[in-house]
Amino acid sequence: MRRPTSQKQISLVFLGCLTAFQILCAGFFVAEFLTEVLGLRHWALPFVWREILQILASLGLVIGSVTAILLLRQMRRRMNDVDRQLRAASGAFGDVMTEFFDEWSLSPSERDVAMFALRGYSNSEIADLRGKSEATVKTQINAVFRKADVTSRAQLMGLFVDAIMSEAPQKTAPNAVPAAA
Structure with a gap:
C-alpha cells in the first residue's frame, strides 16, 4: 500500500530537480569556458542552438538563485519562530519551576x-x-x-x-x- 505524498516530500523532490537542473546549467557554462580556453571549441550545434542553450542555462541559474533566496528567507523566518518557541519554553520552564518550588x-x-x-x-x-x-x-x-x-x-x-x-x-x-x- 502506497502512502500519500506529503507537501514536504513534493517540495523536496522539486528542490532536488531544481538543484540538478542548476548543476547542469552551471556545467554547461563550465564546459563552454573550458573548451574555449583549451582551444577545443568544435561545437556540433549551430550558433543559434548554442545561444538558445546559453539563454536557457542563464534562466536556470537565475531561477535557482531566486529560489535559493526565497528558501533562505523562509528558513530565517522558521529559525526565528523556533527561537521564539525555545525562549517561551525556557520561560515556561522557569515559571513552572518557581511554581513547584513555591508549592x-x-x-x-x-x-x-x-x-x-x-x-x-x-x-x-x-x-x-x-x-x-x-x-x-x-x-x-x-x-x-x-x-x-x-x-x-x-x-x-x-x-x-x-x-x-x-x-x-x-x-x-x-x-x-x-x-x-
Whole structure:
C-alpha cells in the first residue's frame, strides 16, 4: 500500500530537480569556458542552438538563485519562530519551576540545590559550587525529593517536563499515573 505524498516530500523532490537542473546549467557554462580556453571549441550545434542553450542555462541559474533566496528567507523566518518557541519554553520552564518550588515550600538553599540538580550537576559538584559539604548537599537534595514526592533526579526532572508538555499539569499528585482514556 502506497502512502500519500506529503507537501514536504513534493517540495523536496522539486528542490532536488531544481538543484540538478542548476548543476547542469552551471556545467554547461563550465564546459563552454573550458573548451574555449583549451582551444577545443568544435561545437556540433549551430550558433543559434548554442545561444538558445546559453539563454536557457542563464534562466536556470537565475531561477535557482531566486529560489535559493526565497528558501533562505523562509528558513530565517522558521529559525526565528523556533527561537521564539525555545525562549517561551525556557520561560515556561522557569515559571513552572518557581511554581513547584513555591508549592513544595523549598528553602532558598533547597531551591539552589534543586536547580543545580536539574541542570545535571552531581552532589560533589553542587557542594563545590555552593561551598558546602557533600553531606549537606545530600541532605538538601533528599529534602527536595521528599517535598516533591520523588525518589530520583530523573523523576524530579520528569515532573517539570510533564507539567510543560501537558495542557493541564496536575501538581497536586505528581507521581500519580494518568487514567487510561
